[in-house]
Amino acid sequence: MPELPEVETVRRGLIPAMEGVRIARVTAHRGDLRFPLQKDFAARLAGHVITGLGRRAKYLLADLDSGDVLLMHLGMSGSFRVMQGDNGKIPAVFHHPRSENRTHDHVVFEMGNGAVISFNDPRRFGYMKIVPRADLEGEPFLRALGPEPLGNAFDAAMLAQACAGKKTSLKAALLDQRVVAGLGNIYVCEALFRAHLSPKRQASTLATKSGAPTDHAVRLVAAIRAVLNAAIEAGGSSLRDHRQTSGELGYFQHSFQVYDREGEPCRTRGCRGTVKRFTQNGRSTFWCPSCQK
Numbered sequence: 001m002p003e004l005p006e007v008e009t010v011r012r013g014l015i016p017a018m019e020g021v022r023i024a025r026v027t028a029h030r031g032d033l034r035f036p037l038q039k040d041f042a043a044r045l046a047g048h049v050i051t052g053l054g055r056r057a058k059y060l061l062a063d064l065d066s067g068d069v070l071l072m073h074l075g076m077s078g079s080f081r082v083m084q085g086d087n088g089k090i091p092a093v094f095h096h097p098r099s100e101n102r103t104h105d106h107v108v109f110e111m112g113n114g115a116v117i118s119f120n121d122p123r124r125f126g127y128m129k130i131v132p133r134a135d136l137e138g139e140p141f142l143r144a145l146g147p148e149p150l151g152n153a154f155d156a157a158m159l160a161q162a163c164a165g166k167k168t169s170l171k172a173a174l175l176d177q178r179v180v181a182g183l184g185n186i187y188v189c190e191a192l193f194r195a196h197l198s199p200k201r202q203a204s205t206l207a208t209k210s211g212a213p214t215d216h217a218v219r220l221v222a223a224i225r226a227v228l229n230a231a232i233e234a235g236g237s238s239l240r241d242h243r244q245t246s247g248e249l250g251y252f253q254h255s256f257q258v259y260d261r262e263g264e265p266c267r268t269r270g271c272r273g274t275v276k277r278f279t280q281n282g283r284s285t286f287w288c289p290s291c292q293k
Contacts, residue, residue, distance in 0.1 A: 002074045004058060004149070004182030005231035010080060011055045014117070017082050018062065019053045022112035029106050034075060034127040037107075044068060044130050045109075057145050057181035061136075068130050071141065075125030081105075083116045145181040149224050154180065156221045159206060160213035166203035172281050173203035180224070185283045186259050187227055193258040194223035196268070198292045199285045230255065258286045266291060 002010075026042040038044070044066070052063040062070040105118040107128060119126070131139050146162065147154040162179045163170075173179050174188045183191075192199050197216055206217040234255060257267050262277040266288040273290025 002058065002078075003184035003187055004055075005187070005228055005234075007058050007060060007074065007182070008055055008232050010074070011053055011060055013082065014060075014080060015053050017084070017111060017113070017115040017117060018050045018109075020049065020051070021115070022047065022049045023109055024112050025110040027108045027110075029108070032124075033106060033121060034073075034125050035129070037128060038130055041128070041130060045070065056142055057148070057177060058184075059141065063133065067133050069133050069136055071129045071131055071139065072119075073127050073141075075121060075123065075127065077123040078119060078121040078126030081118045081120060083118070084114065144178050146177060146179050147181065149180050149182060150228055154221065156206075156213035156217040159221055160217045161207065161211060163203040163217075164207035164211050168203050169199060169280065170197060170201040170203045170206070171199035171285060174224075175281070175283075183224070185285075186256075187224075187231065189259045189286050190227045190257060191220065191223040193287065193292060194227060195219040196291055196293065198289075199280060199287050201293075258288065261286060 023045050024047075026045045028037055028042055031037055045064070048064040048066045048068075050062045050070075051065050054061045054063070058073065060072040060074075062072070064070065102118070102120075104120045104122045106121055106124070107119040109117040109119075111117065119128075129141075137143060147158060159180065163173050166173055171188055171192065174183055174191070175185065177183075189199070195216070197220060201216075206214055206220065208214055258275055261275045264275050266273040266275060268288065268291045271288065271291040273288040275286055275288055277284055277286050279285070
């Protein structure tokens with residue numbers, strides 16, 4: 001499933017075609033994705049200007065001049081394709097060619113600037129929902145989310161407070177969207193490696209008995225920020241379904257230090273360990289037992 005860097009990459013790719021632009025027409029080729037679309041879905045969008053395109057965790061949020069917000073989630077295989085102008089070319093110099101099969105183009109936005117934006121989702125785990133801006137904080141999909149890991153409020157003290165007293169593993173705590181929003185399996189593995197912390201470590205060790213952040217928490221916050229920023233700069237990771245809106249691949253998978261590198265030498269300078277894999281909470285965890293403690 002796309003994680004924060006992939007969703008942020010998609011957001012940045014959609015901004016030139018959508019932000020500040022009027023939606024001329026919306027076509028829903030089916031009445032449901034993961035959940036049924038609202039009966040007035042297309043009517044509530046057509047004719048309105050997208051005043052801002054934001055992101056909350058793994059969700060895209062398009063603010064409309066009507067006071068509504070279009071909430072969008074990519075699911076496991078969802079992607080947006082942006083076609084510009086009459087010639088229908090994808091706006092990128094180098095791109096991964098997309099299939100010409102439009103069977104899975106479930107929702108199509110025709111914009112006032114001539115752009116045509118198609119949401120393609122073969123597995124249909126993605127979803128869209130229109131929510132009044134005034135009701136957004138109470139929206140069930142968003143209200144339990146923790147802080148944004150790249151936001152100013154996220155720091156060692158906040159992470160320590162969220163993990164204080166938790167008997168679960170550190171990896172499981174980081175995957176809990178109530179602790180920190182937007183992280184998934186790939187970037188948790190990478191961040192723990194950069195911070196030299198074991199995924200098996202108890203989450204409560206990020207806080208002292210008084211609740212203050214330990215050095216582990218300080219290192220981990222820095223590692224989370226660093227790995228997410230690097231991944232966004234690379235356009236995310238293209239392991240299976242992720243493509244940028246231009247069709248271009250994300251390239252962060254070429255920078256993985258530990259994820260999907262089972263059996264390879266650890267890349268930490270001076271470490272002679274080997275990357276191992278084990279199943280943790282139903283997910284593959286990659287780590288170096290020698291330098292992650």
